[in-house]
Amino acid sequence: MSDNIIVIGASAGGLKPMIRVLRVxxxxxxxxxxxxxxxxxFSQLTEVLTGKVLLPVQKATDGQRLERGVIAVCPGGEHTRVEGRTLRLGRLPDAARFQPSVDLLFRSAAESYGAGTVAVVLSGNLNDGTMGAQAVHEAGGCTLVQAPGEADFASMPASVVLHDHPDAELKAEHIAQRLLDMVGARGLVRPD
Incomplete structure (x- = not known):
């Protein structure tokens, strides 16, 4: 099993850049x-991504083992956490107002994968992902954000830029290339 994980969070305006990132x-x-x-x-995200990307796409289920080269889609209305090398789903009313919470996903990935965590924040409203990106940074992982000027809704990536100093602000197609450079057969390579 790889020692790396890619976690991607978005909200409003995030579907198109997510497809641009994942399809390559x-x-x-x-x-x-x-x-x-x-x-x-985004309740049909699994179906939307299937056929538009090369990787297999699965709706995340409670207790699902993480597999390299497989995209797990967090279901709406529930939180998804990474515990070890599995996913845990559930409703946690005090955890966050967004379900699924990008912050919770990122934080739990950082706890399980440490420096092997690569977090990506795409278009969206408000600030979900900011605290999670900080947790990834503190664990030695890497955070990439969609350039706020390119995002249809810039609040989520702009909040990470304002509060966390991400490793890179990139256009969506450049995020995909950076991920390819960072996570491959040889593992995680920190960007310069």
């Missing part, structure tokens, strides 16, 4: 990918 990741990607977009319009 190769089938032999040496890391699991977990994606969370909150908002009712």
């Amino acid at each position: 990741l190769p089938r032999n990607l040496d890391a699991p990918v977990v994606v969370a977009i909150h908002g009712g319009q």
